Amino acid sequence: MQGLHLTADLAGCRAIELLTDSLALARRCREHTEAAGLRVVGEHWHRFPDLAPGQPGGMTGMLLLAESHVALHTWPELAGVTLDVYVCNYGEDNSAKARVLMTALVAMFGAQRVHEQALQRRRP
Amino acid sequence: MQGLHLTADLAGCRAIELLTDSLALARRCREHTEAAGLRVVGEHWHRFPDLAPGQPGGMTGMLLLAESHVALHTWPELAGVTLDVYVCNYGEDNSAKARVLMTALVAMFGAQRVHEQALQRRRP
Numbered sequence: 001m002q003g004l005h006l007t008a009d010l011a012g013c014r015a016i017e018l019l020t021d022s023l024a025l026a027r028r029c030r031e032h033t034e035a036a037g038l039r040v041v042g043e044h045w046h047r048f049p050d051l052a053p054g055q056p057g058g059m060t061g062m063l064l065l066a067e068s069h070v071a072l073h074t075w076p077e078l079a080g081v082t083l084d085v086y087v088c089n090y091g092e093d094n095s096a097k098a099r100v101l102m103t104a105l106v107a108m109f110g111a112q113r114v115h116e117q118a119l120q121r122r123r124p
Numbered sequence: 125m126q127g128l129h130l131t132a133d134l135a136g137c138r139a140i141e142l143l144t145d146s147l148a149l150a151r152r153c154r155e156h157t158e159a160a161g162l163r164v165v166g167e168h169w170h171r172f173p174d175l176a177p178g179q180p181g182g183m184t185g186m187l188l189l190a191e192s193h194v195a196l197h198t199w200p201e202l203a204g205v206t207l208d209v210y211v212c213n214y215g216e217d218n219s220a221k222a223r224v225l226m227t228a229l230v231a232m233f234g235a236q237r238v239h240e241q242a243l244q245r246r247r248p
Contacts, residue, residue, distance in 0.1 A: 001133060001197075001204045007147035011248050062186040062193060065169045067214060069186060069195050073125075073212065080125045082245055086208070088197065115248035119178045121206055124135050124239035 002086035002097040005119040006102045010081040012112030019081065019109075020056040022047050028108060029063060029070065036101035038087065039066040039096065051077060067094045070101070071072060081109050086121070093113040127192060127212035128219040129243040130226045134186075134205040136236030143198035143205065144180040146171050152232060153187060153194065160225035162211065163190040164216065175201060191218045194225070205233050210245070 018025050022045045033040055042064040048057030056076060063070040071084040086118045087094035106114055142149050144167045157164055166188040172181030180200060187194040195208040209226045211218035230238055 001135075001199055001202060003206075003208060005131065007129065007243060007245065009248055011125075017203070041169045041172075041184070042168050044166050044186065044188060046166045047189055048165075049189075060165070060188045060193065062168065062188060062195070064168060066172075066185045068197055068206075069184065070195050071186070071195065071210075071245060073192055074216070075125055078125060078247065080190075080247060082125060082212070084129075084208075084210070087152055088206075090199070093245075094212050113248040116245060119131060119243065121131065121133050122239060123202065123204060124133055124176075124237040 001088060001090065002122040003086065004098050005084065005086040005121050006098055007117045008083040008102060008106050009115040010083065010106065010111035011079060013079045013081055014110030015108060016076060019076040020059065022059055023062055025059060028106070029061065032101055032104040032108065033063055033065065033070060034105065035098045038096055038097050038101060041045060041066055082096065125212060126246040127210060128172065128222050129210040130222055130247050131241045132226060132230050133239040134233055134235035135203060135207065135208070137203045137205055138234030139185060139201060139232060143200040147235055149183060153185065153196065156225055156228040156232065157189065157194060158189055160221045160228065162221050162225060164218065165190055165220065186243040193240055
């Protein structure tokens with residue numbers, strides 16, 4: 001059960017089209033997750049209603065991993081995204097893979113400002 | 125985008141049947157989430173393969189919320205669960221609802237030991 005939980009809150013995202021395009025966002029998240037050596041076992045995405053005509057709403061999405069999960073929430077009206085990458089280290093230490101994936105996701109959005117945090121999860 | 129992210133890592137869970145019963149677990153998580161005043165917009169659950177005959181594997185599940193997400197991972201062989209409740213406070217402060225929900229989820233599993241943490245998420 002012990003593991004590493006990384007979060008990143010992004011602002012000033014230059015790849016603004018990704019914040020509302022669920023198909024492209026899901027595909028690229030899967031690609032980055034698999035490239036980091038983590039295994040997707042399920043996913044679910046939700047698009048929020050348009051804020052106004054021509055002003056698309058944000059997305060919420062989650063990838064369930066064999067190693068735990070990835071979660072994303074987008075706020076296109078703020079050019080903002082929040083990211084979670086959580087890996088348990090049951091069987092092997094997946095911390096390096098989690099860091100590689102988070103770096104790739106942050107870069108994908110072209111964020112100008114990033115607030116990153118990390119939690120150690122553990123069996124109490 | 126600013127919000128509250130609560131985590132809890134549980135051990136010694138007495139409600140051991142919940143750790144492998146996806147239908148009951150999903151139903152009860154939805155009920156607790158809605159009772160806390162949060163809104164489910166999607167969910168996805170995955171059951172891992174049996175560890176051995178008669179020894180069921182764990183579950184991973186996520187509820188997508190209008191306010192962000194809930195995530196659960198169960199380890200029946202360790203009587204352990206990890207929980208995440210993340211609410212953004214866009215429009216209103218949902219922090220109290222998140223705390224109510226986390227308290228209810230921890231109680232539901234009858235955990236004997238709990239390691240709780242909290243992160244403030246924010247626009248950078």
